Amino acid sequence: MNGARNQAHDGARPGRNDLGDVDEDARRDAHAGDRHDARDDDRQVARNGDPLDGERAVLEAPDINRALTRIAHEILERAKGPEKLLLLGIPTRGTVLARRLADRIEQVEGRPVAFGSLDVTMYRDDLRLRPARALGRTDLPEDGVDGRIVVLVDDVLYSGRTVRAALDALNDLGRPTAVRLAVLVDRGHRELPIRADYVGKNLPTSRAETVRVCLSETDQRDAVLLRGGQR
């Protein structure tokens, strides 16, 4: 079922002071830059999916597989079929996930579902905090987004600022019937009133931790890796 219901707040567990070493990590990571950027920084470094020092896998390939299959069914059930659906991934890994979801939906329904990618770089609110960056790909179907049920797909939901940018970008592209949000991992710490409709896994984290999503298309293997907080 829809696991996203109340997790936005439950997921947020900043400052787990019962464990001394978490604070130490927090201090060290505070120098790493703006906290909103932690996820993007992870994306920019080309690494394979092997865990680094201090990283542990919270989701392995079979878990990711099952989560995506469940989300595909949930999307279909709510949309009552694939006809009006358009899955739009946010580059880079959101695009990969959108393609996988589209494959699964096609397997279930026997009919193809539209999918594409939506780059939100030009709409971000943190552009001026860092050097100018390259754009990702935007691929939309010929007939655009008007009248479609758009499902935005991303790998990690964190501050919600990327999703806000995506909503602004969609607004300039047309008028979908509805916009929904599917993410593989919801790690909490929202800074905007945004909530996912479909969640692979709710992952309570501290802000000092980093979440890294690896997918075989981009990182050789499937895994969700967590680093920073200790258990």
Add this chain to the structure above:
Amino acid sequence: MKRHLLSTADLSREDALLILDTAEQLAQVSGRSIKKLPTLRGRTVVNLFFEDSTRTRISFEAAAKRLSADVINFSAKGSSVSKGESLKDTALTLQAMGADAVVIRHGASGAPHRLAAWVDGSVVNAGDGTHEHPTQALLDAFTMRRRLGELDGRRVTIVGDVLHSRVARSNVHLLHTLGAEVTLVAPPTLLPVAMDDWPCEVSYDFDAVLPKTDVVMMLRVQHERMNASYFPSAREYSRRYGLDPERMGRMPDGAIVMHPGPMNRGMEIAAEVADGERSTIVEQVTNGVTVRMAVLYLLLSGSEPAIGGNQ
């Protein structure tokens, strides 16, 4: 760090490809119903034009507006420049107004370099004298890449008044950086004296080069700069260096014809050629807006620019 786009010789291969790739993504914007992005909201771009220009100025203005920047147009006619104000005083005025970028066209080669030392914003060279016109070269490369694919090993022939052409200079450097082989074709009188360090071939014989070329770029005969007898008559120039349908017929299949505009129809290029299927002249104008958006985006959107040379 402040960076500018003054010369294509300053662009590394990575920078040049980043601009072209960014433009590739931005090209979609001109096909949308809302042709506007919010990225440069609150930034000010000054178009500082000391020389006449239609397409370049309008193109920069459209590019800046599509990125939501505020645009101030400044032309020398009707400004304090006609009262004798110096370039430096004009620059300080712009500085006081808080220009984030200055797009400058000037009749004197090197004027943008001087300006870059006086203002805090990024300076974009929109053509200086007979020196450079970097965004024209970028849009030409972008147009070639869209028609022909990657430029590595492509043979480009640039024909005409190389001596006075900033377009030719910028293209020679940029196309060389991108891996293309450039041949300049012109009468000896219309070639610069010191070309030893230019990364290109030179020929006086258009017909010999023609069958081995993927791109023919015709340059405008600049009547306003023809202050000496560079060639005996317009008819002779046209016969030896003009592109007519008969010559175009000897180009390889798939080869394209380019012209930076404005054209002298019947002089360096025949009307049938300019309006023909191989011609990219109208595309070049469309692509100009896209490429200039990419340049402004990469110079202005972040905390520091992603491209360009240091000054």
